[in-house]
Amino acid sequence: MKDLEVGSWKSPDYEGESLPLLEEVLQHVPDGKQIFIEIKCPKEVLPYLKQVVQESGLLAQQTVFIAFDWETIRQTKLIFPSSACYWLSGFKQDKTSGTWEPSAAEVLERALEAKVDGVDVSHSGPVSAQFVAAAHEKGLEVHVYTVNEIADARRVMKAGVDGITTDRPLFLREQLGL
Numbered sequence: 001m002k003d004l005e006v007g008s009w010k011s012p013d014y015e016g017e018s019l020p021l022l023e024e025v026l027q028h029v030p031d032g033k034q035i036f037i038e039i040k041c042p043k044e045v046l047p048y049l050k051q052v053v054q055e056s057g058l059l060a061q062q063t064v065f066i067a068f069d070w071e072t073i074r075q076t077k078l079i080f081p082s083s084a085c086y087w088l089s090g091f092k093q094d095k096t097s098g099t100w101e102p103s104a105a106e107v108l109e110r111a112l113e114a115k116v117d118g119v120d121v122s123h124s125g126p127v128s129a130q131f132v133a134a135a136h137e138k139g140l141e142v143h144v145y146t147v148n149e150i151a152d153a154r155r156v157m158k159a160g161v162d163g164i165t166t167d168r169p170l171f172l173r174e175q176l177g178l
Helices: 022-026 043-056 070-079 104-114 129-137 150-159 169-176
Strands: 035-038 063-067 084-089 118-122 141-145
Touching: 022 035, 022 043, 043 070, 063 070, 070 084, 070 104, 084 104, 084 141, 104 118, 104 129, 129 141, 129 150, 150 169
Parallel strands: 035 063, 063 084, 084 118, 118 141
Antiparallel strands: none
């Protein structure tokens, strides 16, 4: 992976750029800041991830793990009990009935079963003040992805979410006065 050239598709200015290894990225996490590590591969990667994170010297509070695969995030929490772990979940809405699949209640129950710290769900799903309150009552945090528009950010902030993932952090901060 380190030998792959990944910059020229974007611009000639980036020609010759390669993917950084996780251990290289972790070296740049400032004191007092966090890094969210999304696990996109099966749970078999976890022993290697554990080694890299431990060797980085980062505090447990500085590493946050997210994954769509329920078993992977469940196992991650067992390996990193002092780090925050959030189960990523999307939603699909039935066009006829308007119901969401999975339901908000099902997402929260699965998160509790995995013994993770919360959920990180699509902002386009049933994210409401009631959903966030139900999660908080169960001791779960609610984070949302990928919020790039001001109206969506205002809506989820009003609902009381604990965190927002965005591709436009500076834009949202400026527009929302944060």
